[in-house]
Amino acid sequence: MQKSRRGRRAGGSDTRNDILEAARLQFGELGYGHTTLRSVAAVAGVDPRLVLHYFGSKQRLFIESVELPVDPELVFGSLFEGRREGAGQRAAQLFLAAMEDTETQRAMIGLIRAAASEPEAAELIREVLTQRILMPLASRVGADQPELRASLMASQVVGLMMARYVVGLQPLASASREQLVRALTPVFDHYLAGAWVADPG
Amino acid sequence: MQKSRRGRRAGGSDTRNDILEAARLQFGELGYGHTTLRSVAAVAGVDPRLVLHYFGSKQRLFIESVELPVDPELVFGSLFEGRREGAGQRAAQLFLAAMEDTETQRAMIGLIRAAASEPEAAELIREVLTQRILMPLASRVGADQPELRASLMASQVVGLMMARYVVGLQPLASASREQLVRALTPVFDHYLAGAWVADPG
Numbered sequence A, B: 001m002q003k004s005r006r007g008r009r010a011g012g013s014d015t016r017n018d019i020l021e022a023a024r025l026q027f028g029e030l031g032y033g034h035t036t037l038r039s040v041a042a043v044a045g046v047d048p049r050l051v052l053h054y055f056g057s058k059q060r061l062f063i064e065s066v067e068l069p070v071d072p073e074l075v076f077g078s079l080f081e082g083r084r085e086g087a088g089q090r091a092a093q094l095f096l097a098a099m100e101d102t103e104t105q106r107a108m109i110g111l112i113r114a115a116a117s118e119p120e121a122a123e124l125i126r127e128v129l130t131q132r133i134l135m136p137l138a139s140r141v142g143a144d145q146p147e148l149r150a151s152l153m154a155s156q157v158v159g160l161m162m163a164r165y166v167v168g169l170q171p172l173a174s175a176s177r178e179q180l181v182r183a184l185t186p187v188f189d190h191y192l193a194g195a196w197v198a199d200p201g
Helices: A013-034 A037-044 A048-055 A058-065 A072-080 A087-099 A102-117 A119-141 A146-167 A177-193 B013-034 B037-044 B048-055 B058-065 B072-080 B087-099 B102-117 B119-141 B146-167 B177-193
Strands: none
Touching: A013 A037, A013 A048, A013 A058, A013 A102, A013 A119, A037 A048, A037 A058, A048 A058, A058 A119, A072 A087, A072 A119, A087 A102, A087 A146, A087 A177, A102 A119, A102 A146, A102 B102, A102 B146, A119 A146, A119 B146, A146 A177, A146 B102, A146 B119, A146 B146, A146 B177, A177 B146, A177 B177, B013 B037, B013 B048, B013 B058, B013 B102, B013 B119, B037 B048, B037 B058, B048 B058, B058 B119, B072 B087, B072 B119, B087 B102, B087 B146, B087 B177, B102 B119, B102 B146, B119 B146, B146 B177
């Protein structure tokens, strides 16, 4: 049999991307528990063995299908820009701008929903967040206990998304971006650089 | 027909409580969407018309079935104790102590899960939180924009619960209560009393 360019289902990075896209759809619609390698393969229009070949397991497929709307390396680089001053404000601005982007908002809320409703997914999301967001952030914090600081930042970010977009708590849900940047700046400064974390003694 | 004390299913506050307990069970196990007045009645061992009589609708039954593990009036009273100083620290201590109580933790995580996975439940939870937590808190804040301050407090509390107990982000999940009280105190002070909320101009 001759390999043909037409047969993009036969392999290569297009197939891989098709599978990832199908996986995002399925995980989003059915949840982690009800999605199978077979159902993803059906949506992508490929042989289930191909999904297994590329990703090895449903866990791996889920982890790789999580799309971060921004590149953490890029974002955290611009956060500190070699200096500590103003990092809290830049973090607040970057976060709010990202959150008001429809695509980003949808992706992040999808992760929150999955984590809240499926313990199995929560474990995988913890891995994704730790590897791809918390560790890159912590490596740049430049203060004591950077990992705790990064996870506290993450807790406020997740909570704001829950309160503002998922539950719609007022007046938080209708507050302006500028108002929230002012509210969050001292909090992010405190989490990133405040002299408070170490246990006494 | 003679009314008998034995027939506690026939009405009265015991019946109402039985229905509420059955509702909590069902909403927790099946989620909001799959629970019906009929299924709650079956679990409680009462006539479905009695559920309708007491609560009027599934929405109302859900709202009334939400058990707050603490009495907000009591907690927020002790938060301010007539003075502003130390309110952030007292809030952090009260919150962390409440969170480490197994019952409270279970109840709050149940609400978070319901809000995240079911938009219909999220709307009802917004009503419960606003009426029973945010408004009583805001009424005691004694600073400009008390409602925004209360909802920002709530966002950090929800986010910490998600990160620490639902997702299990490290090292937040294993941080000591004392460490988190120190981390949260300035944040709660800022949200409760900081001079930052008003829009400029």
